[in-house]
Amino acid sequence: MKNKIVTHPGIIKSIKDDKVEVSIMVTSGCASCEIKGACAVSEVEEKSVLVKMDNPSKFKINQSIIIEMQQSLGTWAVLLGYIFPFLVLFLSLIILIGTGMDEGMAGVLSILLMLPYYFTLYLLRKYLGTKFNYSIRA
Numbered sequence: 001m002k003n004k005i006v007t008h009p010g011i012i013k014s015i016k017d018d019k020v021e022v023s024i025m026v027t028s029g030c031a032s033c034e035i036k037g038a039c040a041v042s043e044v045e046e047k048s049v050l051v052k053m054d055n056p057s058k059f060k061i062n063q064s065i066i067i068e069m070q071q072s073l074g075t076w077a078v079l080l081g082y083i084f085p086f087l088v089l090f091l092s093l094i095i096l097i098g099t100g101m102d103e104g105m106a107g108v109l110s111i112l113l114m115l116p117y118y119f120t121l122y123l124l125r126k127y128l129g130t131k132f133n134y135s136i137r138a
Helices: 071-098 103-112 114-123 125-131
Strands: 005-016 019-027 044-052 064-070 135-137
Touching: 005 071, 019 064, 064 071, 071 103, 071 114, 071 125, 103 114, 114 125
Parallel strands: none
Antiparallel strands: 005 019, 005 064, 019 044, 064 135
């Protein structure tokens, strides 16, 4: 089965050495709704993505491009950023309360268990940075 590619339009903001900074507009799911003016939920936010390239000289600043990423990488990002920390927090809370610990103390310890998780992600940032790579299509 072929990996699906997620694309998003963007504009090149800067080019430095082998890195291209791309600005993309991220919209909430309801930003394209016909009645978004009557709703306070819809939002549009500008994000910046750094793309490492072998030959960035073929691009120019303010050039419109398409940025691409494999869909499976987006799934891994959600797992690492949201699902796994939630599971650590929830399961540790259930286990600590199940052992008879006070609920307040169990909650504090469960939150403190997030520190080693996020510290591990921090230590793996260079490795993960090589796995989560974008590409640019003109």
